[in-house]
Amino acid sequence: MKNQSVTSNLDWTTVLIYSTLVIMGWINIFSTSIPIEFTTFDFGGYYGKQMIFILLSIPLIIVILSIDAKIYEKFSFVFYILGILLLMGLFVFGKTVKGQTNWYGIGSFGFQPSEFMKTGVSLLLAKYLSDAQVFLKNTKFQLIGFAIIGFPVLLILLQPDAGSAMIFLSLILVLNREGLPEWYLWTGFIAVVLFFAALLIEPLYIIGAIILLMIFHYLRARRIDRNPIAYLVVFVASTLFILSVDFVFDNVLEPHQKDRINVLFSDNVDLKNEGYNLNQSMIAIGSGGLIGKGFMEGTQTKGGFVPEQHTDYIFTTVGEEWGFVGSTVVILLFVTLLFRIIYLAEQQKTKFSRVYGYCVATILFTHFFVNITMLIKLFPTIGVPLPFFSYGGSSLWSFTILLFVFLKLDANKVNEW
């Protein structure tokens, strides 16, 4: 008889990293949100509420770990549909904040269904891909895979919340891991590169560069691969794409999205308006130096110069008050967590667990990457929280669910055969 106890099979390494990140996050939220004259612990403040969220995540974890692992696989479709219904419900009952309708307001607490949908999509995707019949070289299965991801993306884009939508799109990496033909990824990658290139460089030069690359390829390729139609298709498609970038940029993107891209590439931006957030964020991080200004000593943090510092911009506090050393510690903790999850995923005996583990790693990585790179002018500003770190119940709990469902599946692997 195998050991049935969850506690003895649980991957405590992951739990330890998770706890460390959550506590570090709270310490930084505390620093951003205490008043200058700190007298009593205020449960109405951000740090107080976050404390409650953290404490409440303990029973949540217990519940997740107590549920039979089979339930998650069996009811994955139900979770998915539930998530879709909640997303649709937003259009009727949702609260609109800053033009985005992505919250349910319940008293003073908010609830963001797109956060929880990440678990729903991951579960269904894992379930679908674990079906032995599903073979991703086949277009039909590809399309269903895309649809599982694409449906919630569509609903989220309508809110509109491009940041969250992007997180879901990153799950294509999982499809790739499970056998999606390579060219999807390459096409996507090249499209992104071309998009930014076209914004920065004259289209004619890019087209010239593409022609040169094709000539180079033609000379090097085996005769059998020299397919003139393929060259033509690639050439026409990329040319059209490049020429359409300006149009898309001017007419499809929202003004604030255009600003965010402009801010990234231009040095000549209005630091009082569209350039303010990024500038203040860079000042906070950059002024931290090697070891930072010290806990609760950050002038940018205390002065409230960085907007939304307790949520999406929480890492600026780390940078300012803990410096390069502290930032590195946090980043390495995240990376360790990601590798641990990938390692555990590869160890899984069922495809369901493995795919789900990959989904968790991919989602966490995308959040981590987008959140931090947007603060240091490596990526356009996209408002996504830093997992486990950023203030917010929906965010903390949804990441907790996402992670601990996987830990439950992992703990259960001894029962699989």
Added chain:
Amino acid sequence: MRKAILPGIIIFATVAILARLFYLQIIDDEYKLKSDNNAIKIVYDYPERGYIYDRNGKLLVANQPSYDVMVVPREIKNLDTLKFCELLSITREEFDKKLKKAIVYSPRLPSVFLPQLNKKEYAAFQEKIRKFEGFYIQKRSLRDYQVNVGANVFGFITQVNPAMIEKNPYYKSGDLIGKQGVEEFYEEFLRGRKGVKYIQRDKFNREIGPYKEGIFDTISKQGDDVTLSLDIELQKYGELLMKNKRGGIVAIEPKTGEILALISAPSYDPALLVGRMRSKNYTALYNDSIAKPLYDRGLLAEYPPGSPFKILTALIGLQEEVIDPQTSFFCRRGFSYGNRFMKCHDSGPSQLNDGIYKSCNTYFANVYLKTIQKYPKPAYGVDAWSNHLKSFGLGNFMGYDLPPGRRGHIPTSKLYDKYYSAGGWKATTIISNSIGQGEVLMTPIQLCNVMCAVANQGYYYTPHVIKKIKNHTIDKKFTTKHITTIDKQYFPEVINGLFDVYNKGTASRLRVEGLEICGKTGTAENFTKIDGKRVQLTDHSIFVAFAPKDNPKIAIAVFVENGYWGARIAGPVTTLMIEKYLKGKITRTDLEKRMLEYSLESEYAKVLSGQPFSINR
């Protein structure tokens, strides 16, 4: 391969993020600075500048509050420009100009927008200041002069310019600094030390408390009061006497080297250089290239000293033992040397005593000749002679605590070797030096210092205008005795000669009952250029003296530009100054009235008239 994609991306992203963080946090300093500019506001607390007193404890320079309108251009918001200009009574153009200047200095650091409001302007503006975001009032203290004399001694206060800020980081835009005179020389004592408070701000520019609990803050330190050696009554009297004349008076207490009066005429009221009109007034004074009120004649004017130099010729002759008091020379209304002739108003035999009081050129030409000829080569003689002179502090900066002035000039053999090729000259070639007309140049303060050394019979102290600095001792160099190369034993005979100048010599008409004054007249030829031609002007009137003869309390040098002979103007002025200082009142009211009314303006106007004119009338 597929397995490696996600880990690969993660590693790539992590390396990129860490590299970027390393650059931002460790390599690039820009953000530290930006963060300080963002969040830390520096507030200065300006201490009051130290007061200035005269030697008798009379307050000369105090302070008055002044209010500068400061601006931080970046913080200007919703400004009602029209109302703002109206309140400060400036035009829209001036506003734009000033704001632009402030932005050029720095958009985020405070700079002075409008300096030195008076109390009334301040009161009106202060009520509304809250409405003008980005502007604030900085209180400073300005000088409040209790006397209208001594401008050249005090110097003035001015705003620091960017070059000064660069040189000394203590100063920030809008700070005040002493310029010229005592204000500059004793700046570090007088200004005190401003207090600094670092205040943390939030993004709305609200102050949210001291930065780091105030560990970097400093408390302001009051400026130290300074007592000058000036006797302000004497200074006032001197400036009064020099009205409508140009020239300088230097009076020093020989026993200490303390400057009792330093007068440069024409002068100006120091109060002109205070307040909003400062720069306008300063420009006017600066541009007055005719009267040159900013030119301190007592320190800067270099002249051939003329007859007073004979004192030194005599002393050197005695020291070199080429004459004794009884040595006699015969004057035939002049002195012939080679095929040339130096005129003299005297005739007959002269010894040391009457040589001095009659100011006989022939006598001193002979003394000088003997001095130089004592040595095998004239070059050795000249160098021995110039070393004696240098021991009186001549030919170099004296090191007093005022603007450095000029060196004057004492020739050495090198100079003559250059002029006439080595060996191409002899004692007679340079005979004019004997009567102070050759290559010797002296400033009035140097001349006065020579009289101090004579009065002290062989030593002097570096002249200085400082007497006391509160909480500090004055520079040791002002209390260090400088011994001349002339032995004490040679002075009494020369002093007797100087005493007889008043008894029976060139200043006999200037005697004051009950005062034993030793003096010497002087007359110096001088030239100017008119339309590129060298034109001789009326002689400068020069007089040096000390008194009383025994236990001297004052040494003085007076020179009056184009005042003609020494006893004409400089002599009476000297006498009156000495009487004023020693007796406190004037018995020679006839002299006083004449001097107060005497004007040389017509003499000065002649030169500028463009008409031909005659001199020495």
